[in-house]
Amino acid sequence: MKHLGIGIGWRPDIAEAVEGLAGIEWVEAVAENICPGHLPDSLVRLRERGVTVVPHGVSLGLGGADRPDPRRLAELAAQADALGAPLVTEHIAFVRAGGELTASPRLEAGHLLPVPRTRDALRVLCENVRIAQDSLPVPLALENIAALIGWPDEELTEGQFLAELVERTGVGLLIDVANLHTNHVNRGEDPVKTLDALPLEAIAYVHVAGGVERDGVWHDTHAHPVTRPVLDVLAELAARVAPPGVLLERDEAFPPAEELAGELGAIRATLRAAVSAAPAPAPAPGEPARWSPPPTHQNTPAHPDTPGRPHSPGTPDPSQTDRARERVALAETALLSSLTAGTPAPAGFDGRRLRVQARALVAKRADVAAKVAPELAELIGDGYREAFCSYAASRPMRGGYRQDALDFTRFLLDTAPPADPGSRRALERWYKDRAGPRPPGRTARLLRTLTRAA
Structure with a gap:
């Protein structure tokens, strides 16, 4: 695995600051925000300086019951190629549920939600990871996530779950130490025990991030x-x-560049201190073990759950994975429906924590909708957040954040349109412009401008 060094998450809001930070050896960019044919100028300049860029996906949902979407995998592969990335990363999480496996409407979380640490969920996750690995041009590493809620009747600890995932698939690990701290506060999980259980040679890199504690709950903000x-x-x-x-x-809430530099300095100091305090490693021949991508499936024995391969007596039939998918689908759909549609909490869950998580999902939807459609918040004014929360309280996302903004606008126009006629007409125009099969062309926009002026 390539040495990456110290890096920072690249975001458009801080692109200039990132380019000016001293000692940055690599950056990570949210994959869904990258168009392979039109890379941001800032990323192009960083690559020309020799800075490595790693695409970090957030929407695959490899922990979901469905097999990975081939279109999403193809997009992630194209992003890796365009960036010349040495690897790509994603999350051990589910982000959608429902659909064909449960004969129910498709639900979108708009957020990373924890998978149950059960044998069923592990079986499904491993098959999904193998599918992803076969579709990507570079190695894949997966991140442990932060969680406000825990699943009842889990069969494995986080460390055991991650270790078995690596053993079965050879996937790399992206260890987020802030998420380990979050799960310590919110779920009572000891990060030291998790680290002790990990196959350390599988670590591709590490995330560090900030958060805040409110009323005994840690929010990974x-x-x-x-x-x-x-x-x-x-x-x-x-x-x-x-x-x-x-x-x-x-x-x-991006701080000035000097504050980012200060946090990077604290990270460097922590690493130096840890290395100085650690006992000297036992001598071993050759280089220290590092994670490397697994061989192709054609050169390795098939795991019993690998689809399309014969199974020997005494090993699980691949059809067991299909049955596991059905069980995981029902469980994840029940949880997501409770969080987004107001259905009863599944048995065994902490109702108070579910309400906290549900409010957090709605707040995130409101924030992201305001980012993807900033005109909405301007048109609605001070009542934007209250109106959006009223809409989202029992209405799950059904097609991503842009569709969510459209659905919210339609809801508002149907139930509580702005009292001011001018504002109402402006909101109606905004909706019609974006709800059609395609955006209005230049001529249509010019005619509309002239009409308004007249």
Whole structure:
């Protein structure tokens, strides 16, 4: 695995600051925001300077019951090629549920949700990872996620779940130490025990991010400074293994460049201190073990769950994975329906935590809708957030954030349109412009402008 060094999450809002930061060896860009044929100028300049760019996906949902969407995999592969990336990363999470496996409407979370740490979920995840690995031109590494809620009756700890995932698939690990801290506060999971259970040689790189605690719940906001407890978890990891790369994430409330530089300095200091305090490793021949991508399936024995291969007596039939998919689909759909559509909480879940998670999902939807359609918040004014939360409380996403903004506007026009006639007409025009089969052309926009002026 290539040495990455110290990096930072590249975002358009801080592109100029990132380019000016000293000592940045690599950056990570959200894959869904990258168009392979039209790379942002900032990323082009960074690549020309020799800075590595890694695409980081958020929408595959490899922990979901469905097999990965070939279109999404093809897009991720194209992004990796366009960026010349040494690897791509995604999450161990589900982001949608329902559909054909449950004969129910498709539900979108708009967020990364935890998979149950069960044998069924592991079986499904492993097959999905193998499908993804076969579709990508570079190695894949997966990130552990932060969670507000825990599944009842889990069969494996996080460390055991990750270790078995690596053993079965050879996938790399992206360890987010902020997420380990989040799960320590929210779910009582000891990050040290998780680190002890991990196959350290599988670590491709590490995430560090900030958050905030409110009413005993840790919110992994990526909008606050990195805290000392998170750096302590980083130190625990670095005392065990020298990670190939460490990256600072920030997604909201971007501080001045000097504050970002200060956080990067704290990360470097933590790594140096951990290495100094760690006992000298036992001598071993050759280079230290590093994660490398697994061989192709054609050159390795098939795992019993690999589809399309004969199974020997005493090993699980591949059809067991299909039955596992059905069970996982029902469980994940029930949870997501409770969080987004207001249906009863599935048995065994903490109702208070589910309500906290549901409110967090609605708040995120409101924030992202305002970003993808900033005109909406301007047209609606101070009542935007209250109106959106009223709409989203029992209406799941059905097609991504842009569709969510359209659905919200239609809901508002049907149920509580702005009292001011001018504002109402402006909102109606906005909706018609974007709800049609294609955006209006230049001539149509010019005629509309002249009509308004008249």
